[in-house]
Amino acid sequence: MEGRMRVRATIFILCSIFLPLASNARHPLASGFRHRHRHGRVARHGFGGVTQLKDLRVGFYGNTCPQAEQIVNEVVTKAYKKDPGVSAGFLRLFFHDCFVHGCDASILLDKTASGEKVEKDSRANGQGMRGLELIDEAKARIEAECPGIVSCADVLSYATREGSVMAGVPHYDVAAGRRDGLISRETDVAGNIPLPSQPLQNISQLFISKGMTVEDMVVLIGSHSIGIAHCPTFLYRVAQYNPTVKVDPKLTTADANNIRNTCLRPVPFEDLSQTFMPFDPVTPFRMDNIFYKNLLEGKALIESDRLMADDITTKQTVQAMAGNEQNWLAKFADAMVRLGMVDVKTGTEGEIRRNCRFVNSVNPQQPGDNNGDSGIGFDKEDEEQFRQIIGSTIFVH
Ligand code: HEM
Numbered sequence: 001m002e003g004r005m006r007v008r009a010t011i012f013i014l015c016s017i018f019l020p021l022a023s024n025a026r027h028p029l030a031s032g033f034r035h036r037h038r039h040g041r042v043a044r045h046g047f048g049g050v051t052q053l054k055d056l057r058v059g060f061y062g063n064t065c066p067q068a069e070q071i072v073n074e075v076v077t078k079a080y081k082k083d084p085g086v087s088a089g090f091l092r093l094f095f096h097d098c099f100v101h102g103c104d105a106s107i108l109l110d111k112t113a114s115g116e117k118v119e120k121d122s123r124a125n126g127q128g129m130r131g132l133e134l135i136d137e138a139k140a141r142i143e144a145e146c147p148g149i150v151s152c153a154d155v156l157s158y159a160t161r162e163g164s165v166m167a168g169v170p171h172y173d174v175a176a177g178r179r180d181g182l183i184s185r186e187t188d189v190a191g192n193i194p195l196p197s198q199p200l201q202n203i204s205q206l207f208i209s210k211g212m213t214v215e216d217m218v219v220l221i222g223s224h225s226i227g228i229a230h231c232p233t234f235l236y237r238v239a240q241y242n243p244t245v246k247v248d249p250k251l252t253t254a255d256a257n258n259i260r261n262t263c264l265r266p267v268p269f270e271d272l273s274q275t276f277m278p279f280d281p282v283t284p285f286r287m288d289n290i291f292y293k294n295l296l297e298g299k300a301l302i303e304s305d306r307l308m309a310d311d312i313t314t315k316q317t318v319q320a321m322a323g324n325e326q327n328w329l330a331k332f333a334d335a336m337v338r339l340g341m342v343d344v345k346t347g348t349e350g351e352i353r354r355n356c357r358f359v360n361s362v363n364p365q366q367p368g369d370n371n372g373d374s375g376i377g378f379d380k381e382d383e384e385q386f387r388q389i390i391g392s393t394i395f396v397h
Helices: 003-012 068-082 086-098 132-145 152-166 200-209 214-225 253-263 269-274 290-296 303-310 315-323 325-339 380-390
Strands: 033-036 041-045 056-058 228-230 276-278
Touching (some): 068 086, 086 132, 086 152, 214 303, 253 276, 290 303, 290 315, 303 315, 315 325
Antiparallel strands (some): 041 056, 228 276
């Protein structure tokens, strides 16, 4: 494989295992409709042509564990004071959970009954997952007060809402009643999580295949108003954009220099995970529409974000979000509610996990059971990829 695709494949690995998204795609009009019942019940009807009714309810734990949301709030508030980056961590975790097997906390699993590699082992997740230990903390406190009642999927939903609100999103009600999944496979991540070098049309199709709209996608991408991206996800834009062009012509000179200065510097191997840049350097912890304004000026760290400002199917929404922050934030909260309904398990499906890292049939006490929380980390393979891109003398050991 030559040129740009080869470079990207070495960076992301996952490029080589794209699944054809188009075959999964459904037309948005065929994806049924959703509405909110009075009394807080959220239902989804006729999804994907298959009649399903998935009931989630605001106040689901009102009788069985009324303190659940408060506990999550306390854990997130404490963590946010130390590190406001937790908001971004939860948002990404939640998105990556919901798009692979639905919002069922499958991303939190360290081990399942099958013993297969789990979602968090995927390089699309492992490199930058933040907030896992806070979910553990909240879940442990909830289990101590009401054992076996509150799912990990709902804890993650609550935590994501809390973190988002702290970052500036208006409060939104989280309908609960999700059950935890039993399956988590590394191999299911590719094709379900969008990649920054992917054509925008494929990313749009992915959202549609999950019952969401292209507008939802543009509205939710505003999450990139906070948080960080690691150098391997965007370095190709200044190293070898394609076989003939070294630097992505859409990058401003200042941004290209910025990327070079941050990423192309000697870094001890142990610190490789520290090579990252904020999506929004001006207000990196604040959910605001500066992100969209930057997009319209051609400023974007990752390529797929930039494409949204140029593409005819998304440009108008980007402009609208850039023009009215309150409107965007209101839409964002609404889109988060819809994201939280993607392929949820309810009723008797799945289980209520005791420990978010293990399905209940797996004994978490056994030594060696924890097959690793990938967290932020880089290995020799990453180093090799960096070397291929930027030469062999960059890293100081
Ligand atoms: C539409 C396609 C999307 C693509 C291609 C994409 C890609 C990425 C990439 C490459 C990163 C950097 C990861 C790293 O290097 O550590 C990232 C981070 C992030 N993404 Fe997305 N993303 C997309 C959509 C979303 C959506 C829908 C959400 C939320 C609902 C979201 C929330 C975030 C957040 C908050 C971060 C920062 C995480 C942190 O700071 O720990 N992304 N995304």
